[in-house]
Amino acid sequence: MIDKFIESVEAAVADIHDGATVLVSGFGLAGQPVELLDALCRQGARDLTVVCNNSGSHDGGLARLIRLGRVRRLIASYPRGAEAGAFEQAYAEGRIEFECVPQGTLAERLRAGGAGLGGFFTPTAYGTRLADGKETRVIDGRGHVFEHPLRGDFALVKALAGDRWGNLVYRKAARNFGPVMCMAARKAVVQVAQRRALGELDPEAIVTPGIFVARLVCVGAGSAPASVDEPAEALA
Template identity: 65%
Template sequence: MINKFVGSVHEAVADIHDGAIVLVGGFGGAGHPTELLHALLEQGARNLTMVSNNSGNHEVGLAALIKAERVKKMICSFPRGSHSYVFNQFYAEGRIELECVPQGTIAERLHAAGAGLGGFYTRTSYGTELAAGKEVREINGHHYVFEYPMHADFALVLAQKGDRWGNLVYNKTARNFGPVMCQAAKTTVVQVKQKVELGDLDPEAIITPGIFVDRVVEVSDPQFSS
């Protein structure tokens, strides 16, 4: 019998190794799998490369990992924000690397990884420092920058509901990067607010099929995640 649920957030992240590339869902605080990230903090993995929309808020979740010096590189679209002071300090002191990638480009690089594509051309970033060293091609009078897929070792994602097969539905805009991150990682770990029985989810409403999910953990009353 397939049952992808595990007993705790700590069990869910136990095999994340030093030096892993980890995708982290969320747009600001919405869809941020904070409890999984706190479990990863306690687990102790180091030298991580984290991929997310932004670089963490306050001193929880992703920001807590950065503060504990577990993250060597941050790949994100919005490294600076009103609540991202931990990353700001570390970057100013040269204690963390940064790769800034436009938001749509991150999403499409993740999609390309999940779809088995070799890459894609985009007009975004042409003529800027973000295009330095990348292949450029003119198509129909416009210049495009070639971007490679963004594969990862693990994805940490928040969903609203999940069944034992790993089928997922999300809470409105808390979906954000979740579906494409589930497809782009070798191992996908999902934190859900509600565990449901197999067959309770409307097949037409399932956003992420269980084939893209490896482990699910229920956190019915999260302290931070939304």
């Protein structure tokens, strides 16, 4: 029987290794898998490359990982948000490398990585310092910059609900980068607030199919196991 749920956040991140590239969902704290990131802090992996829209806030989740010195390189669009002191201090002290990527370009680089594409041309950042060292081309009279795909060893993602096959639905803006990060990672690790029985999720509402998810862990109020009375034909 396929059941991708795992018993704890500690077990969910246990195989993240030193030097890994980790894709982290979230727009600010909306959709950021804080519990998985806190577990990664306790797990101890270091020298990480993290791809995220921002750098975390206050002293939990990604901000804590940065403050502990576990992140060697951050690829992000908006690292200096509210209460982003952990990143600001680490960057000022030369303890973290930073690559600034425009937000739409970040999403498209991840999508290209998940789709197996070799890259794409975009007019975003043409003629700016963000284009330094990159291939440029004029297409239909407009300057473009070539961007390479982004892929990860792991993705840490937050979703609203999932079933044991790994099918996911998200809550509103918390959806943000999660779907493309699940596609672009070798292993997607997802925390959900609700575990749903197989067949309970509306197929038309599933955003991330289970084929892109390696394991799930339930945290929060919805962490009770799903009902065992799933239809027999759904068991596999």
